[in-house]
Amino acid sequence: MNRILTVEDIKKILPHRYPFLLVDRVTEINGEKSIKGYKNVTGNEEFFLGHFPGNPVMPGVLVIEAMAQLGAVLLMQRFVGQKVFAYFAGIEKARFKKPVVPGDRLDMDVLVLRDRGKFAVMESKATVDGQVAAEAILMCMVTE
Secondary structure, three states, X not given: OOOOEOHHHHHHHOOOOOOOOOOOEEEEEEOOOEEEEEEEOOOOOHHHHOOOOOOOOOOHHHHHXXXXXXXXXXXXXXXXXXXXXXXXXXXXXEEEOXXXXXXXXXXXXXXXXXXXXXXXXXXXXXXXXXXXXXEEEEEEEEEO
């Protein structure tokens, strides 16, 4: 099933809010196996004030966080209405290949590799204009 979620829909699933909500739109959800979405990176993001003055670059850890939030949207679908949260359980093979700067649209893809109900291992990739910016294997755990 292919579904589009707006930022308002995403806020019903994730507890994150500005300035830490890092997914603007979900463009595709395929069951419980994969999800695609994006973040519009604007010059007024607070982290650009110090990273780096005169040469703004989105911190790699926030690119990873954006991919993790997208993965959490996918995983949390099965827990709608329950008082649970999705947490990072691990990160492997994180690689940063291209800086993300103001004006970029950070397109993200997350694919579930292993699913154990409340625990999932996901392959994630972020691109800008078709070029890989970052990729990682993310582990996510859902708990009360």
